[in-house]
Amino acid sequence: MTFEMKMLLRLAAPAIVVLGAGLALATIASSVSDLPKALGGAPLFDNVGDDMAIATAVVAGVVYLWQMTRYWRWTQGNGDRCFVCTCLLGRERDGRFGPYRKCLGCGKNHALGRL
Ligand SMILES: [Zn+2]
Structure with a gap:
């Protein structure tokens, strides 16, 4: 897949x-x-x-x-795209290290401000 x-x-x-x-x-x-x-x-x-x-x-x-x-x-x-797989990013979430968005393709987390 x-x-x-x-x-x-x-x-x-x-x-x-x-x-x-x-x-x-x-x-x-x-x-x-x-x-x-x-x-x-x-x-x-x-x-x-x-x-x-x-x-x-x-x-x-x-x-x-x-x-x-x-x-x-x-x-x-x-x-906004994931820099790993170029798929779309999901909604903004609050995490332990600050706000982040999860990639809808590979599932990796991307901290906001460092996209
Ligand atoms: Zn990705």
Whole structure:
């Protein structure tokens, strides 16, 4: 697996997590809403699972597009790059030796101010 492939997977991970968690919540909400239906009554909320799944897909799509915009900017030569593998750097974090950013490709930490 190349560093660029790792970077792409790390860029897509937030959207995948949002989609998985949202679909799990939609399934649970749909099951809970349909409990009275199993006993012969009406469901608590009509199509709550479908609505939550659609909303989750929209949010995950926005997150994915945002991350792919970062990737597109990287292909154009914009954005902070790792000096080891030239992949994108992640968000700023506070560490023991000061703020740093982790490379999305090779995983090495880069102290801010020394990029
Ligand atoms: Zn790197």
